[in-house]
Amino acid sequence: MGLIIIAVFYGSILFCVVASLAKLLKFAKAPLHLRWELYRGSSVYELTDWWTRPHVTSLAKMKSAALDILFLRDFYHRNRGFWYFLYLFHVGLYLLILWHLWLFICAMTIHVDAAPVWGLLWGHVATVLALIGGVGIFIKRMTDEELRAYYTPIHYVKWLFVILTLVEAFYAVQIYFDASMPAVMKYVRQQVAFEDLEMKFHPHMATAAHVLFASAWLIYLPFSHILRLFFRYYHQVRWDDVPNVRGSAVERKVEKLLSQRVGWSAPHIPHGRKWADFSSEQEQGAEE
Amino acid sequence: MKKEKIRVGDISKNRDEQLLTITGEDMMSLPSPLDKGGFQQLIRPLTEEQRNDYECSLDGVSAIAIPKPKSKEEEDRLVERFLGGLRKLLSQNDNWTFWQQLLLSLESCVRCQTCGEACSIYISSGKQEIYRPTYRAEVLRRIIRKYIKKGGKFFAKVAGDDIDLNWETIARLAELAYRCTICRRCAQWCPLGSDNGLITHELRKLFSQEMGIAPREIHELGTVQQLNVGSSTGITPRALENIISFMEEDIEEKTGKKIMIPFDREGADILLLHNAGEFISWPENIEAFAILFDAANISWTLSSELVGYDAVNYGVWYDDVQLARIAIRHAEVARELKVKRISVGECGHAHKALVVVADRVLSGDLNIPRESVLPLLEDLVCNEKIKLDPKRNDFPVTLHDPCNMVRLMGIVEPQRRIVRKLCPQFREMEPHGVDNYCCGGGSGFAIMSSMNFQDWRESISGRMKLKQILEAFQDVIDPSIHKYVCAPCSNCKGQIRDLLNSHEAWDKYGILYGGLVELIVNAMVDLEKPFIEWEWR
Ligand code: SF4
Ligand code: SF4
Numbered sequence: 001m002g003l004i005i006i007a008v009f010y011g012s013i014l015f016c017v018v019a020s021l022a023k024l025l026k027f028a029k030a031p032l033h034l035r036w037e038l039y040r041g042s043s044v045y046e047l048t049d050w051w052t053r054p055h056v057t058s059l060a061k062m063k064s065a066a067l068d069i070l071f072l073r074d075f076y077h078r079n080r081g082f083w084y085f086l087y088l089f090h091v092g093l094y095l096l097i098l099w100h101l102w103l104f105i106c107a108m109t110i111h112v113d114a115a116p117v118w119g120l121l122w123g124h125v126a127t128v129l130a131l132i133g134g135v136g137i138f139i140k141r142m143t144d145e146e147l148r149a150y151y152t153p154i155h156y157v158k159w160l161f162v163i164l165t166l167v168e169a170f171y172a173v174q175i176y177f178d179a180s181m182p183a184v185m186k187y188v189r190q191q192v193a194f195e196d197l198e199m200k201f202h203p204h205m206a207t208a209a210h211v212l213f214a215s216a217w218l219i220y221l222p223f224s225h226i227l228r229l230f231f232r233y234y235h236q237v238r239w240d241d242v243p244n245v246r247g248s249a250v251e252r253k254v255e256k257l258l259s260q261r262v263g264w265s266a267p268h269i270p271h272g273r274k275w276a277d278f279s280s281e282q283e284q285g286a287e288e
Numbered sequence: 289m290k291k292e293k294i295r296v297g298d299i300s301k302n303r304d305e306q307l308l309t310i311t312g313e314d315m316m317s318l319p320s321p322l323d324k325g326g327f328q329q330l331i332r333p334l335t336e337e338q339r340n341d342y343e344c345s346l347d348g349v350s351a352i353a354i355p356k357p358k359s360k361e362e363e364d365r366l367v368e369r370f371l372g373g374l375r376k377l378l379s380q381n382d383n384w385t386f387w388q389q390l391l392l393s394l395e396s397c398v399r400c401q402t403c404g405e406a407c408s409i410y411i412s413s414g415k416q417e418i419y420r421p422t423y424r425a426e427v428l429r430r431i432i433r434k435y436i437k438k439g440g441k442f443f444a445k446v447a448g449d450d451i452d453l454n455w456e457t458i459a460r461l462a463e464l465a466y467r468c469t470i471c472r473r474c475a476q477w478c479p480l481g482s483d484n485g486l487i488t489h490e491l492r493k494l495f496s497q498e499m500g501i502a503p504r505e506i507h508e509l510g511t512v513q514q515l516n517v518g519s520s521t522g523i524t525p526r527a528l529e530n531i532i533s534f535m536e537e538d539i540e541e542k543t544g545k546k547i548m549i550p551f552d553r554e555g556a557d558i559l560l561l562h563n564a565g566e567f568i569s570w571p572e573n574i575e576a577f578a579i580l581f582d583a584a585n586i587s588w589t590l591s592s593e594l595v596g597y598d599a600v601n602y603g604v605w606y607d608d609v610q611l612a613r614i615a616i617r618h619a620e621v622a623r624e625l626k627v628k629r630i631s632v633g634e635c636g637h638a639h640k641a642l643v644v645v646a647d648r649v650l651s652g653d654l655n656i657p658r659e660s661v662l663p664l665l666e667d668l669v670c671n672e673k674i675k676l677d678p679k680r681n682d683f684p685v686t687l688h689d690p691c692n693m694v695r696l697m698g699i700v701e702p703q704r705r706i707v708r709k710l711c712p713q714f715r716e717m718e719p720h721g722v723d724n725y726c727c728g729g730g731s732g733f734a735i736m737s738s739m740n741f742q743d744w745r746e747s748i749s750g751r752m753k754l755k756q757i758l759e760a761f762q763d764v765i766d767p768s769i770h771k772y773v774c775a776p777c778s779n780c781k782g783q784i785r786d787l788l789n790s791h792e793a794w795d796k797y798g799i800l801y802g803g804l805v806e807l808i809v810n811a812m813v814d815l816e817k818p819f820i821e822w823e824w825r
Contacts, residue, residue, distance in 0.1 A: 030391075031384035034608070035644050036486065038476050039722060043698020045643065048663045074479035079402040149295065149417075150399040150426055152448040225396045225480060238392075238481045244647045246655050254648045262609060263382035264373075264497035268512065269609050275649065278613045279620065 002201035005208050012215035019222035032253045035241045051243065061239065070094075085140060089133025095126035107189040115181035123173060131166045134159060158220075165213040168206075176206035294417040296426050297450030299464075300457040307418060307460065308347040314414035316751055319758045321765060322791060330747035332740050342739070343459040347418065351466035351741045352503045354459055363455035366499070370458050373498030374436060377490055385608045389483060390490050394429055397422065397482040403474035408725045408752035409467060419748075421474040421484035424464045427451065428487060462501055465491040466741075469730030469749055470605065471691040476722065488731075492606040502606050506732045510602040511610040515617070519564040519598035520735075528592055531567050539575050543815050547582045549574075552625065553589035559627040560588050560661065561599035561618065561642070563635035563778035565735075569825070570781065570802070573634060576809040576819065577661075583812065584668050589625065596621030599638035600778075604645055605731045615646030619654040629657040631664065634803045636690030636777035637730075640697055660693065662776070662804075666702035669709055669808055676811040678710050680818060683770050685711040685807070686760040688753070688784065689724035690777035698722075703776055703804055710811045713764075717756040725752045727775070729783025742786065750787045757784075757799065767798040770822050776804040785825075794824040 044050045067073055072090060075083040099122055106115065138159040141147050177183040187207065190196035203211070244250045258276040262269055294307060312330055317323060334344055343354040357363045376382035377390065403421040404410055410419045417423060430451040434444035444451070451457065468488040475483035495501040514520040523531065532549050539547050550556065560581075566573045581588050591597055595617040603611025622630045632639045643658045650656075668674050687707055693699045700721050707714045719725070727734070728750030736745070761771050773788075775781045784801045793799040800822060810819040 027388070030388050031380055032648060033388045034385045034646075034648050036386065036389050036483075037644070038472060038695060039698030039700075040476075041698065041722060042700045045660055045697050045699050046663055046666075046702055048659070048667060049657075050659060050663075051657050068479075072479065074477070075400075075402070078405070078477050078479065079400060082400055082402070145293075146401050146404070147399065149293070150401070150422055154447050155399075225398060238475075238483075244650070244655060246652075250648070251651050251655065254651050257384055258649065258651065260381065260384070263376055263379070264609065266497050266500040268500070268507075269497065275612060278609070278616050279654075 001208075002203055005203060005211055006200060008215045009211050012218040016218040016221050023222050031257060032250065037239055037241045040239070051245070055243065056239075064239075082137075082140070085133045085136030087133070088129050089137060092126050092128070092130025092133055095122065096130060099123050099126055103185065103188055104192065107185045107192060112182045112186045112189060115185040117181060119181045120173070120179060120184075124170070127166050127170050131163065131170075134162045134166060138163065161213075161216070165217070168209050168213060172206040172210050176204060295450075296423065296430060297452075299418075299427050299460050300452035300454055303345065303454075303456040306345050306348050308416055310347065310413060310416060310748070312747075314416065315747065316412045316414060316755070318751070318755055319762065321797070322754070322758065331743040334740055338739055343463065345456065346460040346463040347416075347467075347744075349463070349741055349744045350739045351463060351736060351744075352501065353738055354462055354501060357455060366455055367453060367458060369499050370494070371435060371453070373494040374432065376498060377494050378432070378436065383490075383493075386486065386490060386493075389486050392481060393425070393483045393486050394432070396480045397425065397429075397478075398480055400479065402479060403477050403482075403484060406473045406477035407468075408471070408473070408728070409469070409749050412751035413748050418464065419467055421468070424461065424468070424491065425482075425484050425487045427457070427461060427464075428491065431457070461491065462495050465495065466503065466733075466736075467744075467749075469691075469726045469728065469733055471726035471730050472695060473691070473723075473725065476695055489605070493608060496607040497609060503732060503736050504738065505736045506602045506606055507610075510600075510732075510735070511607065511614060514595055514598055514600065514602075515610075515613060518594040518596075520600050520602065521564045521568055521598070523564055523567060523597070525592045525594065525597070528567070528597055531571070532590075535571050535575050535578070538571065539579060542575075542817065542819065543579060545579065545582075547578050549578045550589045551592050555626050556589040557587040557628045558589070558631045558664075559596075559622045559625055559629070560590055560631050560633055561635075561638065562590070562597070562633040563600050563638060564598035565600070565778045565782065566633070567597075569785075570778070572806055572819070572821075573778075573803045576803070576805040577633065579809050579812070579815075579819075580665075580668065580674065580805060583814070584673055586664075588631075589627065591621050591625060593621045593624070599632055599635050599642070601638055601641035601646070602732060604637055604641035611641065611646065612649040615642055615649055616654060618642055619650050619656055622656045623653055627656070629659060631659055631661045633661050634776040634778060634805065636692035637779060639690075639699075640692040644697060660697070660699055660702075662693070662699055662702040665805065665808065666705055669706045674808075675813045676710060676808065677813045678712055678811060680811045680813075681711045681807055682713060683711075683772060684713045684715065684761060684764045685772045685774055686715055686717050686757065687720070688717065688727060688757075688773060688775040688777075688780055689720055689722075690775065690780050691724065691726050691730055693777065694724055695722045703774075706804065706808065707774060710807055715760050717760045725756060727753045727780040727783040728787070729779050734779040734782040734786075745783070746786055746790050750783055753784065754787050754791070757788075757793075758797075761797070761799060765797050767796055769798055771797075771799045772807070772820070773799060773801040774804055774807060775801055789824075800824065 044053050044055055047053050072083060072087055075086055141151055173184060242250055244254055259274055261272055261274050298307060333348060334350060341355060342350045343356055344350045357366060380387050407421045413419050430449040431453055434440040434449055434451060435453050465488050470485040470488055472485035475485050510520045513522060518525055536549055539545060562574055601611055601614040603614055632642055639660050685707055728745055733745045733749055757773055764771060773784055775784055781801060788794060788799055788801060806820055
């Protein structure tokens with residue numbers, strides 16, 4: 001049993017890393033696309049000779065992305081009813097991620113007896129916030145006819161799983177570890193440093209369940225929309241994109257793409273023609 | 289009686305029944321003075337003959353006139369071709385042009401329905417489910433999951449997907465791809481960056497690029513005619529000569545000035561591209577540009593080369609191959625004339641197509657600087673390079689934001705600075721700027737009028753714009769007060785014309801429409817008579 005859990009847990013970490021990288025690589029290697037961006041306000045195209053002017057910096061884009069992620073701005077402005085629970089859930093989640101990081105670092109760097117009590121409060125508050133948010137969304141999704149129509153049953157299972165994970169985590173800390181931060185920290189330290197192999201191979205149900213839940217989420221992560229969000233900003237798809245300047249890397253990529261054959265087969269698309277062959281001389285030449 | 293909610297899977301069911309029938313009562317109500325007068329049935333039903341010949345089981349409207357297949361074999365062949373096209377749409381090689389955006393849009397939706405509230409078609413129709421931005425996207429997703437992905441049929445059951453891919457689904461989906469103006473307001477709204485307008489675009493591409501299905505006005509009479517004859521209006525280079533000399537005479541008559549409209553002037557600074565629709569429907573727009581540029585001493589030219597006198601590029605709405613062909617022609621014309629830049633006149637989709645979308649089909653010596661004409665107009669007006677008197681424009685003016693220029697390109701302020709400076713009674717529509725609503729004629733609708741489609745675009749897709757215009761003029765609705773809807777885009781003007789016309793808004797409420805440059809020239813102090821003629825056209 002313990003061996004299986006160990007295999008599942010470390011396997012899921014490996015899977016998450018490899019699958020995420022593969023996915024990121026797939027998107028990073030995707031061909032350059034035609035530009036189709038949107039604008040949130042005035043752009044460089046409002047200026048005469050815009051091609052001589054500086055374009056939006058990555059810093060500005062990162063700032064905008066950070067604000068979106070931190071506050072879920074679009075939901076706040078466009079769909080307030082949904083935002084309340086979603087935001088509680090996300091704040092809880094962000095706090096929980098930070099809490100785990102903090103826990104791992106502290107467990108490895110300070111003496112477990114020095115574990116601060118407020119750590120417990122932090123963890124519990126985060127869990128409760130995420131739980132209220134999660135339950136709220138689940139109920140909203142179940143009861144709102146508009147939301148229900150497009151949500152396939154499998155998605156509800158996901159939210160149930162979220163709720164179960166949170167409840168179980170709360171149980172583990174509060175009941176199993178008796179709400180003791182030093183106990184939690186000691187456990188983490190022993191696990192990370194492989195200090196207590198006995199516990200690793202014969203874990204208690206409370207910790208085993210937590211580890212299994214974590215594994216399931218790690219396996220899910222590469223398929224979730226979180227990874228895709230990354231491209232919304234950093235891969236220049238949605239907001240103002242990079243212009244094709246003569247002699248630039250973009251132009252080199254464009255030339256390569258234009259030398260590909262067009263694969264579509266409606267009557268107006270001549271078979272075997274390359275994209276670059278749509279210049280008038282070549283089209284006339286082909287017709288003659 | 290409350291209508292039963294249409295579900296995603298219904299698109300594949302009951303082939304002989306119309307999925308949706310919209311009545312006047314369903315539609316969003318309009319403000320005064322159109323709030324009274326009952327709910328007349330605004331969309332005329334198709335004739336018996338049309339119903340027998342064409343697919344119309346989506347909503348009883350036919351935008352693209354798909355002939356009904358004659359046999360089961362023909363249907364099966366069409367289903368196979370659709371699937372083949374769908375595979376190409378999802379292939380990085382075949383669809384490199386939009387593969388990334390398509391995948392992101394397909395995969396990132398969390399079904400929060402935030403986008404529904406953004407869509408003027410969905411709202412105007414009284415929230416008809418099939419017009420919801422996510423409806424067609426969800427149909428497509430479910431088809432992909434079930435028929436393209438490995439083990440799809442099994443997983444579709446597990447996931448609760450209830451779609452079947454039959455001819456009915458495809459015919460309805462093709463029509464549904466022409467119930468969205470690709471205004472992309474929903475995409476701006478989406479917190480996850482999923483773009484339902486793009487999904488419409490990709491569906492249209494699949495139908496056109498693989499199955500040869502596209503509206504006649506956009507394909508045959510549009511891009512094909514433009515490439516062969518020179519313009520989607522059918523104007524040949526020869527006919528153009530006559531039109532231009534008529535316009536020069538007209539300018540002289542109106543202003544007393546002898547202005548030559550420059551053509552094929554090699555080495556000019558600017559090649560100005562107009563939507564050729566202006567030559568036929570609104571020559572005053574082209575004349576106004578000529579008067580203004582003459583007064584400002586600008587080095588510019590028009591072209592009389594094939595395609596070079598028509599800025600439109602309908603390819604951007606439905607077909608990447610046609611988009612590339614036309615964009616390349618435009619750049620070739622500019623290269624031959626050795627101009628410094630191409631400037632796009634008052635045409636929204638031509639802006640987005642040539643300046644932005646086609647940016648990555650032009651390379652080397654075809655990669656010539658391309659820009660909107662609006663910043664130049666702003667420079668002339670706001671830096672007082674021309675003598676202008678706002679008192680000449682002392683009538684109520686509101687401004688329509690063409691989606692392609694504003695939300696899709698970020699050209700928000702130049703046109704506003706101009707009207708604020710020149711029009712003392714300027715008032716904004718609400719909402720405006722990047723949050724604007726489409727005129728309802730976007731993505732080709734303004735030029736599509738086959739069968740009963742014009743009824744649909746006037747009563748549904750244009751309804752929100754009509755509402756906004758009326759609201760902007762509520763305090764001056766008296767017909768004796770002349771009002772002006774400024775729309776710096778040919779297609780938007782066409783749609784606004786049809787909207788106002790169907791309610792006789794000029795006669796009854798004194799509302800006229802026109803372009804931006806006309807307002808500038810109307811304010812020019814060295815013209816004796818006002819340039820704007822207050823008569824319906
Ligand atoms: S497209 Fe975006 S806004 Fe619409 S339902 Fe999906 S995630 Fe929500
Ligand atoms: S692109 Fe515009 S018309 Fe189409 S679904 Fe989105 S909001 Fe509606």
